[in-house]
Amino acid sequence: MREPERPSSPVALHKQLSAIWGTAPGLGRLSAVNHTVVGRRFIVTAIAFFGFGGLLAMVIRAQLATPAGAFLGPGVYSQVFTVHGTVMMFLFAIPMLEGWAMYLLPKMLGARDMAFPRLSAYGYWCYLFGGSLIVLSLAFGVAPDGGWFMYTPLTSQPYSPGINADIWLLGITFVEISAISAAVEILVTVLKLRSPGMALHRMPIFGWYMLVTAGMILVGFPPLILGSILLEVERAFGWPFFDPERGGHPLLWQHLFWIFGHPEVYIIFIPAAGLLSTMIPVLSRHPLVGYAWVVGSLVALGFLSFGLWVHHMFTVGIPLVSLGYFSAASMLVTVPQAVQIFSWLSTMGSGRPRLDTPMLYILGFFFVFIVGGLTGIMVASVPFDWQAHDSHFIVAHLHYVLIGGFVFPILAAAYFWLPHFTGRAAIHGLGKTAFWLIFLGMNATFLGMHLTGLRGMPRRVYTYADGYGWTDLNLVSSIGGFVMTMGFAIVAVDLLLQPRLGRRIRRDPWGAETLEWATATPPPSYGLASIPAIESRAPLTGRPDLGARIAAGEGYLGFTRNGWPETIAVDLVSGAPEQVVILPRPTYLPLASAAVTGSFFLATLFKLYWLVPLALAATAAILLAWTRSTGSAKDHGLLAVGHGIELPPHWESDRPPSWYAMAFLLAANAALFGSLVFGHFFLWFVSPGAEADLVPPAGYTLLVLLAGGALLASAAGRIAVGRVRARGRPGPWLLLAVAGHAAAAASGAVLFAVMPDPGAAAIPAVAAALVAYATAHAGVGLLLATYAVRRARMGRVSARRTADLMVPSLWHDYTAATSLFVALVLAGSSAVLVP
């Protein structure tokens, strides 16, 4: 197809692009899907939650400032420290990193938006609604009170009969939708939506950090989501997964929680380290030393961080030989960390660092984080951990790690990129004053806490008696806490004043090398007016006019076409241009979808179970409504992108971004399924009733039908794709896929009904959960297969346009594999595992 006429000037191009990519004012803002807008919203909302969590920390320190504190009673104190931890981990740290990734990544990579802008917006609304539910619960006195790790049996129904624990389980699961959706789209964006020529080894280092982080979220969060579902089902329906009196085990919860919980620390730290690896070379005026080594160590960190989860469970009675592996792995993780730290120090040592405000916070990071890392090595040692476990030593350690590893880097990043957000310079006097208050206050708060811990002060106690040597140290901690808060208050004032009072700055005030500084500041809605070809890791080095040339439309897609928001997708390794991705326009659907999804969680929370199927159906319907504007009703052929290159639109490519998204979503799903299978075998091991007959005689036929139906759907889905590619029409194969899933879903439902009572013991409960999992997947498969039939009938499918069949086909394959596995596990468990 011929290249569209180019606009007459950069201003004309700006106006045309703004009309396509911009968000309407007023209530129209609620329809925003743009990465700059949604990224900023994530960041601002996370700051608000951080402020709330910080206020709770002040309440905690007021209570513990003196012995026999009477500020709070034990019940309220439990709610306060639980919500403090929950807010900081789930509502501040993770969403903050999501916000930074959404704001920066597309601009750094040379894309005009994230791969799935509506998913970004949907994730944001889920985060806001779920987070608000948790925070508001405190106002009503029903906040979670079982600690941020919600250990059973304390959080089981008999010991937490109110809705406090339910609010945590459902609220956090609601929020986690945003984490999983962010992970999927970060992965697809980094792997596919880069500038032409940006091979993986030329990618900005922040892209590598976010790639690893997103991969970790994808595998790390599902075990927690599964654990939350199982605990909620136990609380609501009495299925005893964690109840030892009926064959369950509290340690199953601990395993599921910490398989998430330990990588979570790294999921928080790694993006912050990515910001450091981006800032330090710029502020030191020297390229990052050991880029390739840092990439290698990141991969190591991503994997090793999963091998440490048991170091939170050293005291629960796991055999010593097993503890040895996890102690070794816990110490080993310092090696890739050290590679990064020495890379940063070498970069600073090789360059000419300037002691500006961001660098001050970076130096604060070095001091605080390294102290946290060293105490981490101490608690990685089993004998030491036995002494320090559940004491204030651990509180000190985790705050040094998290404040050092996340808060200081984020503050450095805030001062570094604030000019990009606002187009104005920060008021550095305030930032420096705030640094010293935060740095000194932080150390005053937590340094002495190591000692109170070593002197035996346990965590989570609401008061203590005088005479143990804890009194003075606690008073110092409380004073330090308030000093630190003053520092954060000054940062807040600075952030509020800067957009009005800061002096205007030129583009790229730091002399940075990455593409985000090639945009105007503050950035326009479309980010880059045209997409540059990339030949090195530092595209701005030696090309000071690149920003102006991009704005003049000299790169790819320096024009508009059909009112489409367009960007380029590349080969995931080499960066060769591959397809034109046409992104969605602003829409209220993400907001409406999050509200409808929220109705499911609220119905479950308030035990309105009759409403749950309706809420689920409404959620499915509204999510399917997203597809009304996707794809095309006709073939377009190749589209010109400039410089003589022509590419197909994404709906006519072999692997559109949605295919990768489904593949990554299924990877997360597989992590959840793997956790459930782990739970099954774990309980078989520890349960005294493990030899119970799980499948009644008639059930074996139903198992065969369940797996057989899913296999049929998988085969039919694949044949349909091949047939459409060869002949343009799917023939009867799509209907066969529908029939296969229908048979599987019906067989699963009947099997579920005839299985032994899942409330009687843990093993039947987990077996029923496996059948429910397979049945639910067949149900979703039925929906997707029906959707494919509808799309084919609407003319949205052709020999070139097969995405509407390929993406559901992945689901069919996954469902077939897991259904077969469920059938084999249930049929074979007795034979293999019963002594």
Next chain:
Amino acid sequence: MTLRSFPTLLLAGFVVWSSSLVVLYALSSLGCARGWPDDTLAGLDLLTAVLGAAWVAHVALFLPIGIALARLRRRWTRSEFASVAMANALALAATIWTGLPVLAGLSCA
């Protein structure tokens, strides 16, 4: 083998390490529950023998990875090769280090 194998080789070593950790932990739990330390095999207690075999098997898996890397050394840029070599070297060290407790004679207590 081209640059297309870059992601696979970047992850290969740590996939082996992950497998080694899971297998060693699972076998330790199974062996301790079934009393393997009380039985003997080839002069070793059964638990140590099984764990040792699993550990050595995982370390051996680095041989094909090393061969693939040696073949690619001249085809890739220095930067591409360094990332992959670094990740796999760390993974090999991690697999050896994490399995060392097998030799320490730690009990099931």
